[in-house]
Amino acid sequence: MTNQLPHEKGFHVSWDQLHRDARALAWRLDGNGPADGGWRAVVAITRGGMAPAMIVARELDIRTVDTISIKSYNHQTQSKPQVIKSPDMDLIGDGTGVLVVDDLVDTGRTLEVVRQHMPKAHIATVYAKPQGRPQVDSFITEVSQDTWIFFPWDMALQYVEPYRGTD
Numbered sequence: 805m806t807n808q809l810p811h812e813k814g815f816h817v818s819w820d821q822l823h824r825d826a827r828a829l830a831w832r833l834d835g836n837g838p839a840d841g842g843w844r845a846v847v848a849i850t851r852g853g854m855a856p857a858m859i860v861a862r863e864l865d866i867r868t869v870d871t872i873s874i875k876s877y878n879h880q881t882q883s884k885p886q887v888i889k890s891p892d893m894d895l896i897g898d899g900t901g902v903l904v905v906d907d908l909v910d911t912g913r914t915l916e917v918v919r920q921h922m923p924k925a926h927i928a929t930v931y932a933k934p935q936g937r938p939q940v941d942s943f944i945t946e947v948s949q950d951t952w953i954f955f956p957w958d959m960a961l962q963y964v965e966p967y968r969g970t971d
């Protein structure tokens with residue numbers, strides 16, 4: 805394992821910030837579902853989409869929640885996206901009224917696979933990078949392409965040296 809980042813900048817997101825941003829996403833989506841029936845299900849893209857999907861489902865009072873599992877990274881190295889597990893397609897249909905939620909879109913390759921599965925679903929992420937933006941229907945915060953977003957489940961509190969150092 806290496807500590808070296810392929811990106812110049814780090815954007816560190818706390819649980820509190822993630823909660824606020826996922827709530828903001830839910831509020832943005834509220835009332836924007838199809839006129840006949842609104843949002844009827846949430847599909848979380850595992851694993852990173854599960855925490856924001858839970859918050860969005862809670863805010864919008866949606867109790868039908870499924871998952872799609874797409875693996876596209878090993879640590880910070882991208883490989884060809886693979887569908888490991890599909891949602892219940894009897895429930896999802898073509899995706900009308902379905903909210904697909906992920907933590908972020910980066911290159912957009914994960915969401916390309918999702919769109920093939922559920923062409924009419926609404927895809928929402930909390931964070932977005934410019935290259936992936938065309939793949940996402942709603943998001944809250946954009947960061948630059950050379951930023952790596954660190955999520956709270958990948959971090960821990962730890963000691964840092966004082967700014968002026970110690971003798």
Ligand SMILES: O=P(O)(O)OC[C@H]1O[C@H](OP(=O)(O)OP(=O)(O)O)[C@H](O)[C@@H]1O
Pocket residue numbers: 849850851852853874875876877878906907908909910911912913914915936
């Ligand atoms: O837009 P892309 O370039 O495809 O990248 C975005 C995807 O990559 C990460 O998931 P990852 O595949 O690492 O799995 P994880 O959610 O289980 O961490 C992230 O959670 C998004 O799902």
Ligand code: HPA
Pocket residue numbers: 877908910951952953954955
């Ligand atoms: O910036 C990122 N942070 C965490 N996971 C990711 N997967 C793709 N891009 C990112």
Ligand SMILES: [Mg+2]
Pocket residue numbers: 849850851852853906907
């Ligand atoms: Mg993911």
